Amino acid sequence: MTIPSGFQFSTAQCGFKRPGRSDLGLVVSTVPAVAAGVFTTNRFQAAPVLVARDILEKGSSGIRAIVVNSGQANACTGQEGIANCRATLELLSALGLEASAILPASTGVIGDQLKMELWEKAVPALRENLGRMGLVDMARAIMTTDTFPKLAAREVTLSSGTVRLAGFCKGAGMICPNMATMLGFILCDAGVEHEWWQQALVRCVDKSFNAITVDGDTSTNDCVLALANGTAVRALGADLDLLEEALLEICQDLAYMIVQDAEGGTKVMRINVRGAASMSDAQLAARAVGNSPLVKTALYGRDPNWGRIVAALGRSGAAFEPDDVVVRIAGMTIFRQGTPVKADWDSLLASALRRDVVDIDLELCAGEAELTLMASDFTEEYIKINAEYRT
Known part of the structure; x- marks a missing residue:
């Protein structure tokens, strides 16, 4: 080096x-x-x-x-x-x-x-x-x-x-x-x-x-x-x-x-927020999804559970109209106009969710601000490491 x-x-x-x-x-x-x-x-x-x-x-x-x-x-x-x-x-x-x-x-x-x-x-x-x-x-x-x-x-x-x-x-x-x-x-x-x-x-x-x-x-x-x-x-x-x-x-x-590394992590989740009303809103949206234990455990389990993503986004405090939001996982549109896109997502996304890096795109359609946040998944190992950290 x-x-x-x-x-x-x-x-x-x-x-x-x-x-x-x-x-x-x-x-x-x-x-x-x-x-x-x-x-x-x-x-x-x-x-x-x-x-x-x-x-x-x-x-x-x-x-x-x-x-x-x-x-x-x-x-x-x-x-x-x-x-x-x-x-x-x-x-x-x-x-x-x-x-x-x-x-x-x-x-x-x-x-x-x-x-x-x-x-x-x-x-x-x-x-x-x-x-x-x-x-x-x-x-x-x-x-x-x-x-x-x-x-x-x-x-x-x-x-x-x-x-x-x-x-x-x-x-x-x-x-x-x-x-x-x-x-x-x-x-x-x-x-x-x-x-x-x-x-x-x-x-x-x-x-x-x-x-x-x-x-x-x-x-x-x-x-x-x-x-x-x-x-x-x-x-x-x-x-x-x-x-x-x-x-x-x-x-x-x-x-x-x-x-x-992420203390037992197996994947990197790349959260791409586009069309936020402000950079502050882009931060709120990205962090709500990236820090959600439910989203992170779903990622670990290779579960394309868009509902957890939408729920985290909805409580983030970012400004947007729910019907305008588009959610994509690994480049595939899984949610838009307030409802899921009907497809066999377990099969379609099975290969993508085995990758080391998984993209989650959030289109808010509320402005021009954009942000990319990298987050990890949650595993059993994370709990074990932190439960025993002092001992």
């Missing part, structure tokens, strides 16, 4: 949740980088979210590192949690890093305080492993219920030369876009202005991580952090459009992997 220049990686096995697995990762830029961040809108914001936001507000052009742990969310932990989070950044001074130049992120069980004695023991391992680990090692270290590491990369030829981007993320459950319900990290070796980098990240998140759902839950720890260290060439003018296009592709690749 193509890795942007000027970045090094390190991981450590700390035993935050279970022994024998890497659960702490560190990304270090060899030079100060321009940083951007998008964070959860959940009112209960985890300590690392609060600390990272504070660091970015004080100075987003001199960031040197991102440190991420799994197994401990450090959420709903009060002032002690914030103090512990800042203390973990101070510990990394042993690697020559200023605490104010490190962005923290955490994932895991909500409510537990960080095990600071384990963090202290981890610092020598991080120092020893720096530069010896790769992006795959980082992606593995931040996994919780993920079944595979999630990575994406691009190389872009600009007028001034070649730049590289790479991203990794974690996420499989507690996924409902209201920012980006997961942890995501993007690295780039282009030189950019902070204001553009931040705005580009927001735009790309809206079209990727904000356009997926697994179970309707928005986490306390969500964040997408992006570093651009300028060790390659500077992006200016029309080159910025090419760079943003590559950034969007990486975000969309990673977002798809989250829905594909």
Whole structure:
């Protein structure tokens, strides 16, 4: 995988949740980088979210590192949690890093305080492993219920030369876009202005991580952090459009992997809303269908139950006339003018519902807004994973 220049990686096995697995990762830029961040809108914001936001507000052009742990969310932990989070950044001074130049992120069980004695023991391992680990090692270290590491990369030829981007993320459950319900990290070796980098990240998140759902839950720890260290060439003018296009592709690749993983999920449901009265209505319609347990279990069971789709759409709050709505599954019109289209849908759609990706098209005929949302199905495995998450 193509890795942007000027970045090094390190991981450590700390035993935050279970022994024998890497659960702490560190990304270090060899030079100060321009940083951007998008964070959860959940009112209960985890300590690392609060600390990272504070660091970015004080100075987003001199960031040197991102440190991420799994197994401990450090959420709903009060002032002690914030103090512990800042203390973990101070510990990394042993690697020559200023605490104010490190962005923290955490994932895991909500409510537990960080095990600071384990963090202290981890610092020598991080120092020893720096530069010896790769992006795959980082992606593995931040996994919780993920079944595979999630990575994406691009190389872009600009007028001034070649730049590289790479991203990794974690996420499989507690996924409902209201920012980006997961942890995501993007690295780039282009030189950019902070204001553009931040705005580009927001735009790309809206079209990727904000356009997926697994179970309707928005986490306390969500964040997408992006570093651009300028060790390659500077992006200016029309080159910025090419760079943003590559950034969007990486975000969309990673977002798809989250829905594909989905804690026991077997299918990706691509919900295409067209003709909504507003973008807000398009969101309401798509999320009502994508988050419906009845629609999701029908998808898992390969059941073309259009009634569940229509019922979810009807309670979504989106504006439309019921007789104008058209519903298609896998490109076949199954509902229109307020009634089902008569056919042997169990037979006609049997093959399509066995596919990994199933399209559900909703024509509202109420305006011009449109939106595509990716959602997962629900399986027995999802219940098992989340029933046993803490135990």
